[in-house]
Amino acid sequence: MNCEVCHLKELDVEHFEIREVLRCILHTIVFHRALGLIRPKDIDSELFDITYVQCGDAEVEKKIEEKIDQFIGWVEKHPNKKSQICLSFYEVKNKQATWFSNKIERLYWEQWYINLNVAQHPKAHSSKSHHSKMVVDPGESTLERGVRRATLEAALREVLLFQIIKFVNEKRDHIPPVPNHEGVSFPYEIALPSSSDSSFGMDMFKRMLQTGHPTMLS
């Protein structure tokens, strides 16, 4: 079985937009991979004029929120970096337990790379010299922000509609048999960037293995 990889178009986001952008993208992808019985949940984005769909699984929602929190924490520690989040779907293959460990092998069959370019400087500047900026030219900054927001929204919509949905529909042969009854049917993980902090990534990986989603392991 091959592993299909999708690199989503890079989005320029501000710090406070990260959460909503990631929610839109991650939930949309998971919704298309939750092939068990679900009742879809429409969510209106708080920042954008976009309605995305959640699969209705509270566990998934909680997990995604946790990951987003961690990512935001990471971004704050590593400002002005192009960051990438990887959402992966895998199959669990139980290898024969050896005397020292229970080896569980993961076979990834799909990976999504979400590329974000977080712009933090303008916000940092504005917070410091907020008062002066407002006095100088409030209208223009608001207008610029509006334009930038609209651009981001259009780009996000394009990513959601034309990239994710297109990819999900075109690549269907690699999807393994569904192991789960309801909700999110495939085990998945959300890996945060670890380019400058290798242990961080490893910690996350280990935590994934140990406290796996109850429905992951069939």
Added chain:
Amino acid sequence: MALQNNPQSESGRIISQFLLKSLHIVLDSRIPSLRTHDHSGDLTPVSRVRKSDKWFNLALGERRAALENLNFWHRNVMDPMIIDLILVHEESTSSAVDALYATSGMDASAETVIERWIVQYESPRTMVPHLLENPASYRTYKKSIILLRSLYSTLRLLPAYRIFRQLCLSNQAHNFDLIYKVSSFSEPFSRAEEDAMKHYSFAPVEAPPGRLCISVTYRPTLSDFNLEPSALLPPQIITDYVGSPATDPLKVFSGTDKGVPSTSFTLRGTRSPSSIPFQRPHSWTSGIHRAAPFTQNHHLGGSPPAYRTSPLPSDYSTSPPDFYGHKIHGYRPPTHKKGNSVDEDPLSPPFSSSPTPSPPTYNLLQNHPRSGSAPVSIPLPMMGRNHRHLTPNFSDPNRHSLPPMSPRSTRPDLSSQESPSGSRSFRKTDMLKAGELYSGLTNLYSGQKVFKDSKDDSGRFSGLVSSSGSPKIGFSRSSSRLSFQDDLDDCDFSYPFAVDDVDTSDTQNRSLEGKGTSESNSQVLPSSRKSQDAAVGVLVHMLRTAPPLRQDHSYSFHSPKSEIEGEASASSGFFVPRRTADALAELRSYREMKNLLLSQSGTRLVNKEESKPAAFVG
């Protein structure tokens, strides 16, 4: 063709359910009145998950009656299903035609197709009939699930979704509306329209020997239309309201009764029937055929089945489809279905084995030639319309127009003419007798009444069943039967690809169609019952004017209230034993009445009149 000649094949069912599910998804996301209210994501309790929800593992909630009926309409899976989402909006025009139909103070309305969805099973012309292998069906089903997920998401990303959300705001009125049209063919767009629209096709799902395709042509921007919320319309008084048989039993509806309140069928009082295609086979619409009620009503009276009159008492502002008068053999009221246990298999269409063999739907419906086939009628349209605009039409005076369904519903317009003492006996009798005569009609009326009363359509037919005190014919009976059958099937889930039996929903559909003839027969009767209604009215009149059986008592002596009123003579009269002669005299008077009625109407009265004389005397 294997898929059609063998409806029991898994792939055939998957394909037909795919079409239905995609229709459900589209309409649920575009038409406010068809929207199910549960988009919470919550699957618990399990009892709320219906059989239809389990298909493609996408629980959307209850399917409206219109969608159920469309399932029967779409008789051939080889036909494309074209769903047009039409924006009805104001357009200032100097056109004479539009100005002719425009009411004062309002612009003419225009209709623009803002989205066209095409769901189709494409197959090569030459097909080798064969049963699909189970793995192939499984793959098809799995991919269909994903495709439908994509459809669901895409519907929320397209511009029309914003309009839909605006319309869903019940606290606002709007100067626009969204209606839909489902057909198996469509007029191609003009060059200008095509240039203004974009096209998107989903990757097809292989369903050997063909494939399932969904595509959409949509307007990328709707800012050209002047869409805005408007002030709430004031309640409109219908000056030419046409009553129902309940209000005026002696009135016979004829073709000259054109008094259909136009406001009740139109969108904000504007219409342009000239621009609406009237006859369209394989087509089911909401609101687009506004001309339909005008022409339909001219054919009333006489032979047409009674349910054709149902739109008259200003029930729905969507006009019924142009083929309204056809039989409703395909109609199946949605029922409360009992909860299903969670299926053991993660990906399994809700097939189930059924002990009763049922006629295949496709074969039954394929007897009609394609080009001139009679479209299926939908007797109770419930779509494409905001219910808030129905409220002005359903003020209290109109409620009285509905015939009584239970003792608690009264007809004060009739009783007001009586003496208070006689009113209660009349009412009780009327419940027992006239209610039964009206049963064919009143099931419809009460059903509509229940529709109107509640914005939430869930359980409306249970309400119908519970409130009716008369013998149930047609809908309610079938609904109770369906719920039973559904319960039976719910207990019997098996791995779908290993079982080659009919599906429950198909079973229900087919059983209903089998009953359809009986229903249609029962529906033919109401036309003769109209004259019986008149006869009942005459009877009522005679009862009112008939001399009392006893000189010292009124008719109402059986009523507890009259006892409480404290008429000493009345109360003492209860204990005077009646003589046989009195009873015989009464019997004779009833016979005379009966003969009189027979001579007048030429129909047989219900013999219960003779069998229950005691009802009048307590």
